[in-house]
Amino acid sequence: MKRHLCIPVFFLLVFSPALRSQVVNIEEQRITGTNDTTHWYGHLRGGLSLVKVKQQSLQLHGQVKVQYKADPHLTLLLMNVNLLRAGNKDFARQAFAHLRYNYKLTETWIWEAFAQVQTSPIQLLEQRSLLGTGARWRLLKSKDGRQRIYLGAAWLWEQNRFMEPLGRSSWHRSSNYISSTFRPNKKIALIQTTYWQPVLGLIRNYRLSSEWLLKLEMTNKLSFTLDFEYSIDKNLPEAAPAETYAWRNGLSWQL
Secondary structure (H helix, E strand, O other): OOOEEEEEEEEEOOOOOOOOOOOOOHHHHOOOOOOOOOOEEEEEEEEEEEEEOOOEEEEEEEEEEEEEEEOOEEEEEEEEEEEEEEOOEEEEEEEEEEEEEEEEOOOOEEEEEEEEEEEEHHHOEEEEEEEEEEEEEEEEEOOOOOOEEEEEEEEEEEEEEEOOOOOEEEEEEEEEEEEEEEEEEOOEEEEEEEEEEEEOOEEEEEEEEEEEEEEEEOOOOEEEEEEEEEEEEOOOOOOOOOEEEEEEEEEEEEO
16 A cells, blocks of 8 residues: 655645635546556645744645545545634635545446535535435556546435534435546656536536646656636525636646
8 A cells, every 4th residue: 555645845725715626536546557557546644834924724625535446446535624714714615535446347338436524614504415426437548557537427426414494405426527647757747637417408507627746756766736716606605605726736746
């Protein structure tokens, strides 16, 4: 099992006012470099910063990722927590857990099933639960495997429980995404995933999310990472921020 220590060196956040989108970028989370003899993979990541000028600010991030792969099966468990607090006010406080199962049908087609639970009080979302299933198609794979493009389409059911007195809502959605991975050489990787998730029969109620990750290998163990996210969620209450974006820079150390 590979373990990583993520060390934040510079953090720039522009938000209104959430830290991460409520659409999980699963393509970024898939662990590559697997083989036939080692089936379990994963890592623990964490970051903590505490700064005080006039007011004290606290930033906390933690992630657990575990993957089991034994063809034609793949199971992925992902858990994440984020906190950004300045003074006595929380600017971001989110957590989620995601479980996904893949079954390889052919060399290019994969069947997926997934479940997720998450919370984001800043967006007035006390809890969002969802279940879904669908297909994933590999549109392109280069001979060396470094360049890949995937298309995905799935049905999902979600239930939202908002902060009082906003009540609840539940929807059936179409979840569609395009994902690409480009590695021009062994030291550079660019990964992007864009989701579009409209409510079935109500296309104006949709979620749109795009995430881009650039990874630059500095040494065999040390890499610089740059991550940009943008999302729109039309299902949130009027008082909640529908549009969010974030920019993060950091270092990743592989043991």
